[in-house]
Amino acid sequence: MxxxxxxxxxxxxxxxxxxxxxxxxxxxxxxxxxxxxxxxxxxxxxxxxxxxxxxxxxxxxxxxxxxxxxxxxxxxxxxxxxxxxxxxxxxxxxxxxxxxxxxxxxxxxxxxxxxxxxxxxxxxxxxxxxxxxxxxxxxxxxxxxxxxxxxxxxxxxxxxxxxxxxxxxxxxxxxxxxxxxxxxxxxxxxxxxxxxxxxxxxxxxxxxxxxxxxxxxxxxADPGPDPDIAMLTTDAPPPWSGGGGKYAIPAVLEQVRKHRTTLIFHNTRAQAELFFHHLWLANEDQLPIGIHHGALAREQREKVEQAMVDGRLKAIVCTGSLDLGIDWGDVDLVIQVGAPKNVKRLVQRIGRANHRYNAPSKALIVPANRFEVIECTAALEAVRARQLDGDTDHTGPLDVLCQHILIRAAAGPFHADELFAEIRTAGAYADLPRDSFDRCLDFAATGGYALRAYDQWQRLVQRPDGQWQLRDPRATTRIRMNIGTIVDADKMQVRYQKTRGGAPLGEVEEYFASMLRKGDTFLIGGQIVRFEGMREMVVEVSRTPTLKPKIATFMGTKFATSTQLSDRILSMFRAEDWPDLPGHTREWLQLQRRVSRLPERDRLLVESFPHDGREHVVAYGFAGRNAQQTLGLLITQRMEGMGLNPMGFVATDYATLIWGLDPLDDPRPLFSRENLVETMEAWLADNAVMKRTFKGSAIIAGLIDRNQPGGKRKTGRQATFSTDILYDTLRKYDPDHVMLRITRAEAMRGLVDFGRIEEMLTRIGDRIDHARLARVSPLAAPLFLEPGRVPIAGAADQRMLEDEAARLMTAAGLPADHI
Amino acid sequence: MNSLPFDFRGASLHALPSGALWWPERALLCVSDLHLGKSDRMARRGGPMLPPYETQETLDRLAADLAATEPREVICLGDSFDDLAASRDMATPLRERLLGLMAGRRWVWILGNHDPGPVDLGGTHLADYALGPLTFRHIAEPGAAGEVSGHYHPKARVPLRGRSLSRRCFLLDEARLILPAYGAYTGGLDCARPELASLMGARAEAILLGPRPVRLPMPRQPG
Incomplete structure (x- = not known):
């Protein structure tokens, strides 16, 4: 300051x-x-x-x-x-x-x-x-x-x-x-x-x-001088896919050497870990470089923070955990590895450099792959034009309101009218209808079910004077333990084995931990460790001399590319040529234009081609990752109906790639607005994205517990069951329940992002271009390397399971004839 | 119905997609771990107020299996009620529904750890029940032979080309058969966990529930 x-x-x-x-x-x-x-x-x-x-x-x-x-x-x-x-x-x-x-x-x-x-x-x-x-x-x-x-x-x-x-x-x-x-x-x-x-x-x-x-x-306040911001150019071209930016390490080290203190931002924790690891392998001068991200143990983070404050570090590899206005002193360069998914975030990160008023900030962007060269170029234009991403209207969500009602109840009895009036003084809830409030109050009190099963057990009861209070005052413990709106995947602590001092290293997602087998190696805290076993919900590891880890797949938040950035990219595609782009990227776009065509803003380009014994369809919607993912789910659903036997898809911020058994002749009926909206209605009710959204809202609203008193975590024993079952049950027996309304509203603007699909469909109308190709197009090629492939759970699922069972039975020498 | 026939200790049995066990020769249907009244019990104890529909859902599925197989005898293999209070507090329509399902057939309630005493719904209450080559009880006992039990809510995870599929399952070896949980609000215990992995023999198999039950060697590796 x-x-x-x-x-x-x-x-x-x-x-x-x-x-x-x-x-x-x-x-x-x-x-x-x-x-x-x-x-x-x-x-x-x-x-x-x-x-x-x-x-x-x-x-x-x-x-x-x-x-x-x-x-x-x-x-x-x-x-x-x-x-x-x-x-x-x-x-x-x-x-x-x-x-x-x-x-x-x-x-x-x-x-x-x-x-x-x-x-x-x-x-x-x-x-x-x-x-x-x-x-x-x-x-x-x-x-x-x-x-x-x-x-x-x-x-x-x-x-x-x-x-x-x-x-x-x-x-x-x-x-x-x-x-x-x-x-x-x-x-x-x-x-x-x-x-x-x-x-x-x-x-x-x-x-x-x-x-x-x-x-x-x-x-x-005076916005200060324009930032000094450029793309970091390297001798080697960026790879076709991936997000690590490993290819740029020599150039990054060169920059670190030339500056006092450098912050190196990554979009995900896994990428930060990998980059840090490779940076150290190449760090011949032994420059003092640290790593900082939200999954690291507090002790680890504090050590790095202190070293930074003391000026003992030349650079820090970090993620969003360093994104906000922490005053780190003498940072004179910010490097962003991987395209920033929205421009606002880029500007705030640039702000980290030259933390002094009236001195221009200095920043370099490192595109992680070929497509990001284009994305970075577009982002730089936006920053220079001082064009930030717009905010959307924000209406306060009801799951947070449900939790607030419980918090209020924990503090003491209240009148519903007074609480309603108080809540409406919060801007995001200023227009909250009384009916919605009453439903949330009813949910907090009785569960809000059409079947009044819990009247004798309700959580809140109304006193003779009309005030609401907790039936059982001991419920305050449960309410307080479940405060908060951040719903993470369940995390597990990682520590060295007791014999090695048991020092904490950080956290990984439970799902990731469940896939580990003894001897597996992965990266955490910039070190490669060897999985030794689980002890009381702690992942125990040892040091290992291995150089190549099994990659950590725990992720930071995934952001979708903003509409504004997508639009800039699409308008770049309209140019005759791209003299400002690096040669490799320029040639790539030229080749795409020659063998197929480039996507345009008011049209939808759909490519289809055979590859590796399967049929593929690519839709370049440029609608952001969430919307492209939803598009993948909708389109595959329709393809299944048309007998095209889709097997899976993968979505990026700009395209969806679908593979299956049969070729697509005409994409028009697939992408018609009416058809998609209709499919949406049917599909919305029953899919994994909705179930995931439901789980998040159910935890926030207090339908299920995040933490239980007594501190014992659920350990996958037979007592616990999937929230998917609750979702299915509600849908079947109580379809108007407030949690289902919340889930729907939530999904439409969050993971499902149907708003952006509708916006895209309106924009393209019936202008759908189908390019039938003999093989993979240049623009589609990187999609094949994308992680996060989504298999279609349908008829093919059962078929694969039966094939696998037959294989295993035969391998085990058991009769497989009755399967 | 896509049931999966298999032999166990000389009895010809069928695994139904719902998780019920069907023994045609004796016209006997066996279901385990219904956990009726689970949401009620949780709310009563000040826990989460879950959608109170699981008893209805479970009885709906049971009714469908009864209609399809028309058994003379039904065995509920323990933990039929989430606790004894849940059997007493059962709402009248659900109670009548259950009594309707029980009418006209022999009905055996095996005692479970959640419902260790008799329930006032008629039927026969037994700790275990021997029938021909088979013995029905709630929790598997060491050294038992020809035993049909429940309790563990087994499920199995099968890796399939880069992902894995987890489903409720029957577990089966030379000596014992363990049924999956039939109730709506019941989780599962992975059969790779030590409790189950050590209980089952080396050549144990799993029958995964689904549109068509699938039989395979019991997965022993977690993940």
Missing amino acids: ANRPGPVIYGRMTRTLPPRITGWFTARGWSIHPHQHAMLERADAPCQLLIAPTGGGKTMAGFLPTLAELADGTHKGLHTLYVSPLKALAADIKRNLTGPVEEMGLPIRIEDRTGDTSSHTKRRQRADPPHILLTTPESLALLISYEDAGRTFAGLKRIIVDEIHALAESKRGDQLMLALSRLSTLAPGLRRVGLSATVEDPAAIAGILARHPDPCEILQ
Whole structure:
């Protein structure tokens, strides 16, 4: 939060800063930025949103009014609550705020409270809160679930939501804003402050932040100079497929050598792990380079963070866990490996470099494969044109609301009317219909089933005075244990064997762990380890001298390419030639145009060709990974109906590749809007994507438990059963149940992303071009190397199982005739 | 019906796609681990309030199997109720439905660990039941021969060209037959886990449920 020399504008101030604060700035020869002044001036506003580029002194702008108000030492109890999306960010701010506050000699107590805080400290904080409490949305939700929340928050004056752009469109943001609606009741007059990186539509974020219908003032800081950003060119061309960027390692090392500190971003954890591994194999100078991502053990992450703060690292290989505004000091270069899936993310990552106001950021993009050369070029154009991806309208989801009702119930009895009014003060829920609220309340109380089976066991009961309360007060434990809206695949801890000290290394998905066999090797924390066995839900590993691991398949979040970026790519395809593209990529596109054609924005290109004894169809929809995946599911469903025997498909951000037994003559009926919508309706009800979405929402809404009291995790014993069964049962016996409505709404905008398919179908109309080819086209070739192939579970499934059974029976010398 | 016929200790048996066992010679149908009333029990204990339809769903499937096979005798192989209270608290329509299914045939309730006592629904209550070459009981006993049991809710995972398929299954070796769970809200225990892998003989086989049950050597490798 360094403030370098600049114009001093004391005259405009209506609020005077205490001399201890101004003196501190003066002593360092620093001045206060104009937007910091503006925030101070308007500090009495009920809601302020500051839009400033990373490194613009945002955090100080947010805290200055608090420091000023607390300077005289008269305020008792909690004054300012600071909420950030990352635990690490809360810890970082604590460090960066405590220093100046001590130097200014201000009587202010600052503490953080996250999932990592000890339970002893947490208890003490509720009874005796500090002046400034730094926390996360989940920890805040937990705080308001306690009976004594009213006392804890009684004197609260300000709440600062940092990196609000990262929360605005997510369920974590929705949960946070619901918590704020509660806080505004507990502490009337509470002022809200949002700090955001550059965004396309500040008004949308302001609408989510403000207590509805309060206004929100928006302050825009100077965006600073244009970033210095380019594509990293290498001698070797990028490979046809894959996301690792391994080919560019010599060039990346060269850059690391030339700069003070470099951040090397990857889109997934697995890619970061692999890249880090290969980087070290090539790191002949033994440059100090570390790795940081969300799946690493906290001890590991903290070690890297400390080394970074101390300036002991030349580079860090990282993922989104470093994405947000953590102040890492002297970063002068950001390298992005793999195409950024949306432009906003790219800009925020670039912001990490040259963390100083008014100095241009320096960044290099490394395309991981041939197609990403095109994607990167398009992204660079967008950044130069200062065109960010637009925000979509956001309506608060009901699963988060269900959880909020339970959290409210844990804190004590409530009137439904009052809670409804309070919830509608959250921007995303401002238009919540009473009927939806009532259904969610009914769900929280009784399960909300058409069959009133649980009346005697209901979770919430209505007292004679009309207030709702928990039937059994012990239910609070279960509610608190299940707070949160991040639904991850189940994770398992990875540790060295006890004989090797048992040091924790990180986490892998349970699914990944279940596939490991003794002796298998995989990458974690930049090291190759050997799987030794499971012990009480912990994956035990040993060191191994192996150089080639079985690749870790645990993934970070998968982002779909934004509409805006897709459109830019499609318009690039319209050019006669591409003199700005590297030779290899340019020739690739030219070849595609010669043997087939290039996709166009208002048309749909469908290629079909035989390959490797099977028929293939490629649809270049450019609709993003989720929509292309849904398209794959829909089209294969129709193909199955047409007797084309599809066997599977794979989707990328720009195309879907389907393989099967029979050739496609005419794609038009397959892609007609009416047919797809009709298939959608039938299909939506019964598929794996819906079931996965259902599971996520069921956990958030409290239909099933994420954690159980007693801490014993489910271990795949016969007591547990798949949530798929619950989904099927509800569909059959209670099709109007609120959880099914939630699932549908959720899937349509999330994993299913039917909105983008409809948008594409509307755009292309009947302009479908079918290119029947003798073999694989240049553009289709990389699709064959894509991971994530989806097999079609249909008639072929049973056939393959029977074939396999026959093979195994014969191999075992058993009679196979009766199969 | 796509049932899978197999021989066990001289008895000609059929594995039905639903997970029921059919013995045509004796006109006997056997189902295991119905866990009726499971959602009720969980809600009663302050746990999650699951969709309360699993009893109806399970009885629907049982009714379909009864209609298809018309057995003279039915054996419920234990854990028929998720607990004894669940059998007492059963809603009237479901109770009548069950009594209707029981009418006109011999009905044996084998005691299970979830329902260790008699239920007031008629039928015969037995800890185990010997019939010709076979003995029916809930939990497999060491050294038993010709034993038909349930309890473990076995399922099997089969790797198929780069992915795997997991289904509920019968387990079968020279000495014993273990039935899959028939109830709607019942999970499964992978037959590669030690509890089952050590119980079953070296040449054990699995019969996977599905549109057509499939028989194969019992998978022993997890994954």
